[in-house]
Amino acid sequence: MTRFGYTLMTEQSGPKDLVRYAVSAEQVGFDFEVCSDHFSPWLATQGHAPNAWPVLGAVAHATEAVQLYSYVTCPTIRYHPAVVAQQAATLQILADGRFTLGLGSGENLNEHVVGRGWPTIERRLDMLAEAIKIIRELLTGELVDFRGEYFEVDSARIWDLPAEPLTIGVSMTGEKAVEKLAVAADHLINVAPDRKIIDEWRSLRQSTGVLPEGRVIGQIPVCWDTDRDAAVKRAHDQFRWFAGGWSVNADLPTPAGFAGATQFVRPDDVASSIPCGPDLDAIVAAVDEYREAGFTDIALVQIGGDSQERFLDEAAKPLLAALRADAR
Numbered sequence: 001m002t003r004f005g006y007t008l009m010t011e012q013s014g015p016k017d018l019v020r021y022a023v024s025a026e027q028v029g030f031d032f033e034v035c036s037d038h039f040s041p042w043l044a045t046q047g048h049a050p051n052a053w054p055v056l057g058a059v060a061h062a063t064e065a066v067q068l069y070s071y072v073t074c075p076t077i078r079y080h081p082a083v084v085a086q087q088a089a090t091l092q093i094l095a096d097g098r099f100t101l102g103l104g105s106g107e108n109l110n111e112h113v114v115g116r117g118w119p120t121i122e123r124r125l126d127m128l129a130e131a132i133k134i135i136r137e138l139l140t141g142e143l144v145d146f147r148g149e150y151f152e153v154d155s156a157r158i159w160d161l162p163a164e165p166l167t168i169g170v171s172m173t174g175e176k177a178v179e180k181l182a183v184a185a186d187h188l189i190n191v192a193p194d195r196k197i198i199d200e201w202r203s204l205r206q207s208t209g210v211l212p213e214g215r216v217i218g219q220i221p222v223c224w225d226t227d228r229d230a231a232v233k234r235a236h237d238q239f240r241w242f243a244g245g246w247s248v249n250a251d252l253p254t255p256a257g258f259a260g261a262t263q264f265v266r267p268d269d270v271a272s273s274i275p276c277g278p279d280l281d282a283i284v285a286a287v288d289e290y291r292e293a294g295f296t297d298i299a300l301v302q303i304g305g306d307s308q309e310r311f312l313d314e315a316a317k318p319l320l321a322a323l324r325a326d327a328r
Helices: 015-028 052-062 081-094 108-114 121-138 175-184 195-206 226-243 255-259 267-273 278-291 305-327
Strands: 003-008 032-035 067-072 099-104 144-147 154-158 168-171 187-189 216-226 295-301
Touching: 003 015, 003 067, 003 187, 003 305, 015 032, 015 175, 032 052, 032 175, 032 295, 052 067, 052 081, 081 099, 081 121, 081 154, 099 121, 121 144, 168 175, 168 216, 175 195, 175 255, 187 255, 216 226, 216 278, 216 305, 226 255, 226 267, 278 295, 278 305, 295 305
Parallel strands: 003 032, 003 295, 032 067, 067 099, 099 168, 168 187, 187 216, 216 295
Antiparallel strands: 144 154
């Protein structure tokens, strides 16, 4: 059964609003919620970037049953993996076992801020693999001493461990990432309906003979509005950064850089790749690409912080009904 989620997009809403939206999203029937983990918005027009971890802690306390994901945290530069392990264990306790730790190799936009530079993609993948190893060792509750190529851990132990084991989803958007990380991840996270990546991930896991089938978690931006022109304008204003693709998005360092890189992206260009307006069937059709590619969990990003309440009040229930009917 396909599950449908709601995105707590920290780049476009403040922390108190995000918690309110999380509660509303659970009430209207979303199966899970993902929370971005950014130091900066993609574009200055989005206007927000609260810390994801206190937001997720508040959401865990304010909700009852909805599944929660970090989507995604980079545990290599801005955060040390030992700190991420402790944060994740604590959140899993607060969420009563509803949390999945989503990890990725990060973006320059968020990681450069601590002054440690921005490594090549090969090095970032190696750093992520080593970080996951550390996180898993710490989540055993044992005392950990570790000296690797990129990280050191000195006599560390997590004292508060969740009763429900914590699973890890990892963002893998290319073949190199799958080769390095497939076996390290319980679940696959991807940003595009790429069946080849999913098949390679599953094949590598099955080749071990012991790893269970994991979930495949994706995300798709939409811009619902009763006025299509207003939706297209809002999507262009706040989400045209999406047009660059992840190979570009990972490397630009500032919101000003994204604004400059996308200055020639037209509203029609955005509308051709993101469902805009009141047509729920268009959203269902876009989501179908992910479901047919093998995604088990698909999160929607409703574009525009000021549009969340209307989306949740007016569109979410009929949209979820349409998505579930289509998935049967």
